Amino acid sequence: MPIITKITVQKKNKERYNIFLDGTYAFSVDEEVLARFRLSKNKELTDFDIGEIEYEDEIRKGFNKALFYLSYRMRSEHEIVLYLRNEHEMGDASIQETLHKLREYGYVNDEEFTKAYVNTQLRTSDKGPQHLQMALKDKGVSPGVIEAMLETIPFEEWLERAKQVMQKVIQKNQKQSEMQIKKKTQDTLARKGYSGIIIREVLSSQAIDRDDDEMWQAIYTQARKAHNKLVNKYEGYEYTQRMKQALFRKGFQMDNIEKVIDHLAKEE
Incomplete structure (x- = not known):
């Protein structure tokens, strides 16, 4: 069996260690993996030991990469999966184990992510519920989680937001007829993700007041x-x-x- 003959700290990353077997560099590991497997000079390793160490180290690297990715903003689980798979070429088994650790420490939670995403959109945009639903679907959030979150927002709030959209359309199109303004309103609201029920209610209830x-x-x-x-x-x-x-x-x-x-x- 190969024997660890030397362990050195990497120059560019003090939390990673180079492992030498029988005098030759073999692989590197994170400090946490080094401690967990009690790697030290003169320790013998089987092929099974080496495979298990490398697998755990890949998970540790994935965990650290995911934390870096999350440092910019909250992410859905699906976004993290795509990031680790496409940007760092991790295997599915390692990714799933990484996600398990992230969940365990509370770093990922699709319910909390959805809540934060919707609240941010409500503060910073005039998008409607269907637009938010599609955006969250693209981020891999399950339909049940999306529906549960959107159901917490009353119909009256969406209606009021749609009315504000119509007022913006009116202000931008003062030199068009009432029919043209209503058509632009309908198109704009549909594009922003408002339902037909909301659009019809807004068009029937909002007057376009203009003087002679x-x-x-x-x-x-x-x-x-x-x-x-x-x-x-x-x-x-x-x-x-x-x-x-x-x-x-x-x-x-x-x-x-x-x-x-x-x-x-x-x-x-």
Whole structure:
């Protein structure tokens, strides 16, 4: 059986030790593994001993790598698995044992991770529940954990957040018709992960309050755009009909459409 002939501390990492068997470097181990297996000079090692030592050392290295990864922010178990597998090429058995140790010491907990993630998103973004659900699913959190967390947030809170999204859309689109604003709101809320029930409730309950000047600026802006596209292609009756169709499709009332067409004619 090979005998440990020398043990030296690594220069770049004082917590790791080089093990020499029969005068030749064989492998390195973490300080904790060195102590656990009582490795010392003149100790004999079987092939089984060496395999067990290397396996435990891989777990220890995985544990330390995972702690470094967790030092930046909380992670889901799935994120840690991918990190150890893809970045450090650890085997599945070692990864699962590493996860067991991380759980034992309280460094990973998908329930706590999900809670922290959702609370952060609620503070820093206007994303809806479906968006959060998909993001957590991508992080490997189980559907049951995700559902349990999202159920703690009342419907009224999601509704209020959706209303705030609509107000932002209104502010950014002052020169568009009410119909256009509602369409943009619907698209924006859907993209941000709000359900159809919430979207319908917001659109039916939120008024788009604008004074006469604001409404005139909206229709005038859209009419000017349509005019610039049509004026060199059509004239007379056909121009007027196409202008009416373009503005009507955008949700403006016919009496206001006729007024703005007359206004543009006088400008010309």
